[in-house]
Amino acid sequence: MDVTEIENQVSAPQMGDDGEAVLKNPQNEAFGYENEPKMPNDAGWYVAVVRCNCENTIAKSIELYFQKQKIWFEYWVPMQRMVVLDKRSNKRKIKEKVLLTTFIFCHVRPNYLDTIRFRPDVYKMLTMPGYREIYRLSDKEVEDYRRLVENPDLPVSPCSGPLRKGQKVRITEGKLAGLEAYVQRLSGKKATIGNEIKYISGATIEIDRSFLEAIADE
Numbered sequence: 425m426d427v428t429e430i431e432n433q434v435s436a437p438q439m440g441d442d443g444e445a446v447l448k449n450p451q452n453e454a455f456g457y458e459n460e461p462k463m464p465n466d467a468g469w470y471v472a473v474v475r476c477n478c479e480n481t482i483a484k485s486i487e488l489y490f491q492k493q494k495i496w497f498e499y500w501v502p503m504q505r506m507v508v509l510d511k512r513s514n515k516r517k518i519k520e521k522v523l524l525t526t527f528i529f530c531h532v533r534p535n536y537l538d539t540i541r542f543r544p545d546v547y548k549m550l551t552m553p554g555y556r557e558i559y560r561l562s563d564k565e566v567e568d569y570r571r572l573v574e575n576p577d578l579p580v581s582p583c584s585g586p587l588r589k590g591q592k593v594r595i596t597e598g599k600l601a602g603l604e605a606y607v608q609r610l611s612g613k614k615a616t617i618g619n620e621i622k623y624i625s626g627a628t629i630e631i632d633r634s635f636l637e638a639i640a641d642e
Contacts, residue, residue, distance in 0.1 A: 463531075466533055467531055468563075469529055470561070471527050471549065472530055473527060473549070479501045498530075500531075502522070502529070502573050503521065505576075523582055552623060561622075569619050571603050575599060575629070579630075581628050590608060594637050595617075605618055605619045614630050617631060
């Protein structure tokens with residue numbers, strides 16, 4: 425499928441407002457470039473706001489545009505894996521759905537933000553409340569949130585609005601070892617911990633309290 429075919433699947437949204445930004449994904453494989461673009465030192469995470477249920481299609485279209493221009497770019501659309509029961513076969517199946525609807529996290533150089541921002545299929549780029557400047561997420565903020573969301577062992581729940589700030593902890597065992605988060609609830613031997621990306625969303629998981637260590641306040 426070429427760029428034109430992908431772009432034709434998504435009609436232009438109504439006019440949106442001013443900017444915001446974020447995100448990432450692999451690229452250049454289909455094009456077979458001998459000299460693939462390298463990640464620039466000034467690349468950052470920004471969030472593009474798009475039509476609901478079109479996140480992956482639009483993200484791929486943006487990616488293909490930059491590939492043709494031989495410009496480094498990657499994106500991330502947070503996905504949630506769910507086990508569902510198929511009514512016809514009565515068997516369990518794994519289904520993926522978008523965790524944060526309307527958001528595409530874009531990893532790109534700042535001077536290419538307008539290329540994304542003024543596309544007809546992008547409503548706007550994410551900005552801080554009260555500001556017009558496009559909001560740049562920290563690499564660690566995105567990395568920690570992504571590790572939490574993409575972990576294969578523990579179910580993740582989206583959390584709207586800022587998370588309550590409790591005890592800061594670090595996971596000591598398992599595939600999420602080293603991940604830092606904040607305690608949300610304690611229930612017996614279990615703890616609900618979470619992370620957030622400011623102005624976007626939070627995510628929480630439930631984990632055994634014995635797998636956590638407290639982090640002293642700085």
